[in-house]
Amino acid sequence: MSRDSGLSGPKVLVYQASHPEKFADVLKDLGITNVITAKSSGAAPPDLSEVEVMFGWNIPVDWFARAPKLKWVQWSGAGVDSVAMRRDQIPEGVRLTRILDQFSAPIAEYVFTYLLYITKDVRRQQKSQEQKRWDPFRAELLAGKTIGVAGLGSIGAEIVRKARAFDMKVTGLSATGRNRHLVDVHYTADEWNDFVAPLDVLVLTLPLTDRTRHVIHAPVLERMKREAIIVNIGRGALIRETDLIPRLAAGRIRAAVLDVFEREPLPTDSPLWTLHNAFVSPHMSGPSEVDKTCAFFAENMRRFVQGDPLIGLVDLTRQY
């Protein structure tokens, strides 16, 4: 990298909601110094005339057209729906990449945290402890239950791996079928009804695209078992919340574990906050880590400079 470091490298805009200079500091240590930073979409954009590369999260899409030399945008997250769904605003020839593989471990841990919390009824155990009551009961086993993972990218694959260690039956649904060998039964994107019917647990790890928006809506929910637990760690709008909420309230669906929502932060008047079988967390299951994210970007930067293929390239036609 030393040849390309310093101000001689391509000019980079680092954009984050807060503290972009933290990223810039890490990049400096990685030899990437020709950097400008910006943090608020409300403020006027900085001078983008020389910017070739943008690196950040929720970069205003209209900034792309203001950077005539822009060739590549590295999104600092796994989900690119907020930009890919407005692909008409991405200038011809600008490549978009997303982060791969960094979120698998924390997100899969999050999924099993709540699956175990619910099936072992930790709430009941904690309440008994509060009341100093010795109240043994037979807790459920994850072993033997059927989990269906919708979306078999790196996150879905890690959930499958952990599900195997819990001796669950594992099915999957994906558009490409690329990782179909990981699961006992694989379903395609037009087989949602058959996919969800036998599940004890449905986990959504899908990207949000025009095809997956509201894919979990009334007709699919009606095919699910009453005992089913839904876990959404993909994007909120995969689920039509107005279809889910009354079914949770009625016990038609056992529980929903939701880290993402149609509107974030979740509005205070959402019934999801108070439903006893809705487990709400604030989009925290897959935190990006500055160091790892910068290292990913630096590797892609090396490839960009040398003309090698970029990692995590988004197909703007399929939107992820």
Place this chain on the structure above:
Amino acid sequence: MSRDSGLSGPKVLVYQASHPEKFADVLKDLGITNVITAKSSGAAPPDLSEVEVMFGWNIPVDWFARAPKLKWVQWSGAGVDSVAMRRDQIPEGVRLTRILDQFSAPIAEYVFTYLLYITKDVRRQQKSQEQKRWDPFRAELLAGKTIGVAGLGSIGAEIVRKARAFDMKVTGLSATGRNRHLVDVHYTADEWNDFVAPLDVLVLTLPLTDRTRHVIHAPVLERMKREAIIVNIGRGALIRETDLIPRLAAGRIRAAVLDVFEREPLPTDSPLWTLHNAFVSPHMSGPSEVDKTCAFFAENMRRFVQGDPLIGLVDLTRQY
């Protein structure tokens, strides 16, 4: 089995704290019909003069000597400390067997339920939800933490397997070293201080014997990290509770997950009920299931009748 079924088989006493007839019914379906039942140690024992086999949990040890034809006792649990530690009362030539392999899945699930509950701070997430607060924070990862499993029998081995799926570093301590190949580093029973020092998580799956009683006492606790979580799913008396409690209260040990106690049910005046970093459950992590337990016994009965080696034979010298 049909040749040996009916009243011609060896006479069996089925003993349980409650509902021994449930077990007798299942055994009948398995072809074992020469059965008498008893349930309370308070009551006078039934006529034991013809009993060759006893099958049950916490059978009064003094009953053994009242059964002159007794040859074999099948304990309906994995831990036999309550009988093996009084081995002087076991008549010469009486074999004792315990249940193997049935408790691994539920107990290992229990361990990871609480490890994830604590490290992901589900309490904080639940409290935020109660208050409708959108409060993201960076949760810890199990991945990369070091777990030490004391006791590498079938239960310990299953905990190791799941720890691998969470990408934890895994060490172990065992007396025999039989399963030492499962762990990254193995310690022997005289290496407790070295074993516990680097651990983020210590899981006790040991049998209770004269050697392991109070093995977790002040000097060992003082070697542990402040960040360490202790999980006891073995027997309560592995831990000297009077040494643990002040260290939990002082934050010298991060947390204790306790399914077993020196006295059970846990007395209401125990500080463990109210310590915020003690997670108390009522000896429920490894529930025995009537059907599975009876199937295990029936297989051993087949071996007993045919003179084959019994499964789960207890070595009364080492007490497990």
